[in-house]
Amino acid sequence: MRRHPSKHTPLALALAVALVATACGGGRDDGEGATATTEPAPADTAADGGTEGTEQAASCPEPSTGITDDTIKLGGSYPLSGPASAYGAIPTGVDAYLTYANAELGGAPGVFEGRQFEYIFKDDGYSPPQAVELVRELVEQEQVFALMQTLGTPPTAATWDYTNQQEVPQVFVATGATMFGLDDENHPWTIGWQPNYVSEARIYAQYLLDNHPDATVAVLFQNDDYGMDYLEGFRTAIEGSDIEIVAEQSYETTDPTVESQMTNLAQSGADVFFNITTPSFAAQAMGFDAQSDWDPIHLLNSVSNSLTTVGAVGFEPLQGMVTALYLKDPQDPQWEGDEDMQTYLDNIGEYAPNADPNNGYVVYGWAVASAFYALLEQTECPTREALMEATMALQDVAFQLGLPGITMNTSEDDRFPLEAMQVATLQGETWQLEGEVIDTREVFGPVEDAVG
């Protein structure tokens, strides 16, 4: 599998700036029980697979650009340099899964059978103009079949006019912004994957409605689409209840600390602290919580709930902290012996020797790649159109490392593959799942429109 680079990345000069924000949901943790997954059938290339392929091909148009007799070419754009480089671990996970699929599952499944994945990811440094250049390079020069992920809201927003005009699938984009699931009219070629920020905010709202129906809430949020989506999603979800937001503080990714904001929030004495921040800031906010007199119920958004991040602060003073999960965490002992986890741990070392298997972003990359594999299984023809059709007809499709009971579901009216999560609380050094998986679409109805 080739990896190429490309031109872009601006001076990654992290100087200052833009830490990332957008948070693509990073990895998370556990859950139990292996979903019966998709263990993709090993390619029995020969006879019957072949026949089936032929049958399909008969009713299918010519394969799209990027599909040859023996390869399927995919592209990705990620920040491998600069302030948002933390997300650079994601393509490592994706690449590891696809290489694993090539080596052990016989390449791509279904109508793509017999073809090896070729995955080219490049560095956009989280810069929108670089992402545009890169995506154009992938589409025009590399002639990829589809973009398997662009990362972050701004780079994705900068490129989606182009991909939709070119009618190139831009699938499973690594951002939870709702806008990427709501504009099927103008941007039907773009679709997200991870639970969107509004859905996750609803999980916390539901948790409070069930357990603390008259709580006062103090919120720390990143001042961008990611923070706003969470905050507004939460606000909408608690509308009409006795839960009240009594303090809000925002921060910029260029701020060195959130100490001042936390001081103001603590002053409110709210019952609940809703922590909508990326990992460094989340750690600071957790550190503040651990040391101050203020002892709120701490809701930590999934963007920062990796056990590595929590462990950096120290588990002991944060016991009982609440988060929402949809993936299994390799550091969680409850997944020992779990089939998905075993596959992951057995293979990640071989196919991504330099990656830290416990890194939530590597886990996420593996999971989303397996989800893409599952999507290909559902696709009826080796064409871009067919791929997009499949993205809108997912029914209970499982993927690797998803929590038990969490599967992909979409329809013509629902372009959010994952909208269910499960509440977990920090017990000891691990997240303990609480209650049932909550399907937010069932509880709160479809996400209406982009907020912010």
Added chain:
Amino acid sequence: MELFIQQVISGLATGSIYASLAVALVLIYRSTDIVNFAQGEMAMFSAYVAWALIGAGVPFWPALLITLVGSFIGGLLVERVVIRPVEGRPELTIVIVTIGLFIFFNALAGWLWTYQVRGFPSPFPQRTLELGPVRAGLPALGIVAVVGIVVGLLFLLFQRTKLGLTMRAAAENPESSRLVGIRVGWMLALGWGLAATVGAVSGVLVAPILFLSPNMMGAVLIFAFAAATLGGFDSPVGAVVGGLIVGVSENLAGTYVDVIGADLKIVIPMAIIVGVLLVKPAGLFGSPAVERV
């Protein structure tokens, strides 16, 4: 009122973080006459070295000592190997080289230790001091104390020792310095070594509060620039005072001025700097001779 005091204290704590890096910036400026954009990243790198040592089982204090010595040697080497070839070239060239170093160290740390957020043990007890309604974390107070000590030591070095005199001379007038037999090249290298050591102190002090990651110092650098500019770029005391003013003013503006709010609080220190410089172009404590890049 209680909130006000609390915000002032929090501002002083944050300001001392800026000050700690600003002192290293001032140090290298005084001893080599250049602005080192990579100073923060070198500090971050030093903090990682300490973290890795502690992770490998070395107790805290020996690890710190090794880190400081290592940083000194590292700074020295960076000057000899990377800066030397462009010595005597226009300042802008050297600025670009330090920007190159910035990117290099940031990426190297990410590559060696990943971008995951790490905890870092504080040399100070994780306790909070309470005076009536006012609370101040010991780690933050510790930074103020250590930065004060560092500035005091630097004052002694520069004003009371022959080595300090020689370093200042080499930075101010390399040509005349050579004519009295000073090995100017080594003095510059020594300046880098010392600045890297002070930077390492900053990194180790800051890491327990900001949490260790390759991007830990990026934002701090901008504020450290602001602090040094405000104080006068050649004055360590100015750097500390500047840092504290920047820290407190941004907190108060963010908390009490509604039009500003948290999202624009960065505007306040920047505005103060521009204002101060227009009235007193050398900064609060600087000497007027400082004009070059």
Added chain:
Amino acid sequence: MTTGERDLLLEVRGLHATYGQGAVLHGIDFDVPTGGVVTILGSNGAGKTTTLRALSGEVSTRGSILLEGENLAGRSTEAIVRRGVAHVPQGRGTFVNFTVEENLRLGAHLRKDRDGVRADMDRMYEHFPVLGERREQQAGSLSGGEQQMLAVARALMLRPRLLLLDEPSLGLAPMVTRELFAIIGGINREENTTIVVVEQNARLALDLADMAYVLEAGRIVMAGTPEDVRDDEAMASAYLGYAV
């Protein structure tokens, strides 16, 4: 003519020097006797300053510069200073942001004998009383003449075997210049310091010197005693402003 009788401190042979783009010295030879004062005369651009800079290793050279038999050519400035060559550059080269006392201490940078340094400093304040009065003052705040004195004093703090003076009178009032030259002459006599002085004011220089060289366009066109120069009609009219 004393050259032949005394030991030579410095022997320069075939010295070429390039400065920036072009060659400035085209192979010059000259000697400096131990304890003597040698002056180099010449018009602007003749290469006088370059000659001194070549001696202290500040420009690239070819040829040999023997200081008591040891070749200095190609060595770094610091190494040459270490061998006892002190240079007072044109335009003074004091450390303007440092006090008078700090300037003197810097001049003694290479010396390890603290007591000797202390004593020499006091001696400098005797030679240059005005510096004694201003020892805590910033060099940059001194007058031109005072700065020049400081520059000379700073160079002497090295206890040099050879003192190179580049245009010490530049920008000074005639009174001050005379005073300065008197002090320099005194130092030469009392401390037996060998001096090479480059000077526009040829009369003063010739009064001080016991050997003179005249440079034109990077070549030595005349060598001799001050009397020889004064007696030479062409030289006298060119550099002393009068005809014999």
Added chain:
Amino acid sequence: MTWRERLRDPTTQRWLRIAVFVAMLGIALWAPFYFTPFRVFQFTRVLIFAIAVLGLGLLTGFNGQISLGHGAFFAIGAYTAAALMEKAGWPFLLVVPVALLITFALGYGVGIPALRLHGLYLALVTLALAVVTPPILKRFSGITGGAMGLNIDIPQAPAWTGLAEDQFLYLLALVAAIAAFALARNLVDSRTGRAMIAIREDELAAETMGVDLARVKTLAFAWSAMYAGLAGVLFTWTIGFVSPESFTITLSISILAALVVGGLGSIWGALLGAAFLVYLPSVADDLNQAAPGIAFGALLIIAMYVFPGGIAGLARRLWGRLLAPPRAPAPATAGASTEEGGEP
């Protein structure tokens, strides 16, 4: 005459220069019809970046001032274009004068206090400008789209031209770049330009020449900001999207780095430096994908070693060597050899 001597003849030189210019213009006009749309798009980015670099060059190279904040003017040009096109529905060409006027005026406004600041302090004050711009843009979300940014419809060529989108944008950028370069050349050659260079060499000398320093310097800042603003407008047209993340401090520093790598005080240097910075990331990514920043940082430093006077300086030296007399003694330089070459 040998061919070298012939080359050194002033008349030949003048013709040579014209020939080179015509050839380059020819190549520039032919390129969009030969290369793939993606390559054309990349060339467009180089041209746009070069305009901003040239603007900073006016300030730094010719005026002796420095700015770490030109990304701010770039951003304001870009946002002016985006807001007028997207929110007010203006035709794309009409936004140009407005954006230029705004950035010129802002540059003039910043140029006045900049008069009082020198070197390091001016650098840091302008850095502050670059730092505060993104959060301020975010604040006025009604006009700027806030953190989400604004998507803009990319301008299309009039149907009669038959030009594809990328060709059209490239030609727009080329026209803008040529205008910017011509204007810069005129500024440099004009009385004011000579005054600017005099300032860089020696402020006292400039004053005795009767130059109104304050006015010239302030105007230079304004022109310089306007160049960045023009680049911003072209950016919006080409990328079709603006957001605060597009204009971080990284942009300002990239402009400065391109200027230095290309060569201070050289108009061609701006183009070469811009090309270097646009292509460098992909080279870095090729060299070490695990951590492209390592290669990027190292290459930037190496560039400083390899091109002491910028890439343009290197080109000038090579050109000088080509024109040097055959067995030139030791280190003859271009300047020296031209003089000597005057003999028949």
